[in-house]
Amino acid sequence: MTAVTPRQRRKDARPQELLDAALALFVEKGFAATRSEEIAARAGVAKGTLYRYYPSKDELFKAMVRENLSVHIAESAAQAAQHQGAIAPLLQQMMRAWWAKVGVGRAGTVCKIMMVEARNFPELARFYVDEVIRPSQAFIGELVTRGIQAGEFRAVPLEATVHLLIAPMLHLMLHEHSFGEHASCCGSTSAETLLDAQMAVLLHGLLAMPPRT
Structure with missing residues (x-):
């Protein structure tokens, strides 16, 4: 050897x-x-x-995106595809896992950089849309669709619901990597607690109600 x-x-x-x-x-x-x-x-x-x-500097940034974001999206999608059972707890689990993997740390920093710089670098913005945004939306949309098809969720407008699920995560991420410990968007409440509250509110809106007797 x-x-x-x-x-x-x-x-x-x-x-x-x-x-x-x-x-x-x-x-x-x-x-x-x-x-x-x-x-x-x-x-x-x-x-x-x-x-x-x-x-080039662009290729370096693309490698950064693939290493810190694309790999997590693919892992989450593969894990969800193997899941058997109710979708609501899986969706909540995935949102918390996404925050732990991406919201804090270097992956969240990459997201914030792209959001700030995207308008000035359209080619990189297109790459980010194809590599991160569309796969993320497709992944969340697939979970919601499975919940609807199983009768677990109401027949909600899919695209709007996906945006409602993702938007608070982006807000937390931007705040975390813009202000950090200097200011909190939710007082003394942790990001994890806020995400749990968001999911509780949204899931009650998603869940199909039993017919009234």
Whole structure:
């Protein structure tokens, strides 16, 4: 068995080091104001090394989106597809899991950067729509559809309901990564408690009521 040298280990770790450096700079300066040479310098490599892994700043950001968001969407969709039973508790579980994976931490930071910068970078915005927004909407829409078909949910307008489920998450995410600990959008209430309250209100609106006797 061939031993892995420190040089090889560093080479294998370099894509992640570049992504980490880029994310830190995007948070500090914004995507538009960050230059490729600054990313390379933060990662401790030459600009040519950066381009060897990521031919442009746009490609670097796309890799960041795939690593921090796309993978979680695919995992959640696969998990939901295997679920047997009531949809309401699954939907609530998925929303909480999504917050834990994406709402806090670096994935939420990537979302916030895209929301702030999207208007100035239409090609990246289209990529984000195809890679994150549409798959997320399709995933949530599939859960609601399954609930309707099973008679568990009322026949609600699907597209509007999907937006109602996603919108509070985006609001919390933007607040978390804009103000952080400096201000709270919900007082002393945790984000998890707020999401549980949102789901309780929405689920009571979704659930099919038994016919009156």
